[in-house]
Amino acid sequence: MKIGEVAERSGCHPETVRYYERIGLLPAPPRTAGGYRDYRPADADRLRFITRGRELGFSLAEIRSLLGLAEDDELxxxxxxxxxxxxxxxxxxxxxxxxxxxxxxxxxxxxxxxxxxxxxxxxxxxxxxxx
The missing domain is CATH 1.20.5 (Single alpha-helices involved in coiled-coils or other helix-helix interfaces)
Structure with a gap:
């Protein structure tokens, strides 16, 4: 899906999606032959996680830690x-x-x-x- 769709599904503004990519909270998605970002449903899920964390007042550093914890099945x-x-x-x-x-x-x-x-x-x- 393109950036507009992932933004709509996640509740983020497209520029926020780009920002989260720049700072490494969201992995850079693959690009289409035309150069467009090609997001997966998991990216929308991750963005919702980040957005909800921000709504609860977590800093971006804390969200980064929470994402790391969420991805480590052994913790x-x-x-x-x-x-x-x-x-x-x-x-x-x-x-x-x-x-x-x-x-x-x-x-x-x-x-x-x-x-x-x-x-x-x-x-x-x-x-x-x-x-």
Whole structure:
């Protein structure tokens, strides 16, 4: 199948398919006599795997590792479990950081009196964060 079809089947944009080829996440497919890429159904499956991994927040490096794990029949699920647990911990840490930032921003917005810019509590907080 041509790039447009594999892109449609996998949910990727054609330029994303080309990018994944350039960085080695997707093996370069054979070419037709006319020079067109000739993808297989397995390529669409691999692209869906990558896309789903990105939707779950995995980095491209983590997806590369997961692809390697998925292709190695001798590895146990423990390696995948470890990577998923590390990723979950990272997400939980980011959520905690985002919640802390949201609370601080709510506090600063609440202290805004709507006065003149020179006396803006929001800008003042950005210039001089609380100690």
């Amino acid at each position: 146990s699920c423990q390696d995948v479990d470890r990577l998923a647990r590390e990723h979950l911990l990272d997400i939980q840490t980011r959520l905690s950081d985002l919640q802390r930032m949201a609370s601080e921003l709510e506090r600063v917005i609440g202290s805004c009196s709507g006065g003149e810019r020179g006396q803006c509590a929001i800008l003042d907080t950005l210039r001089h964060p609380p100690s």
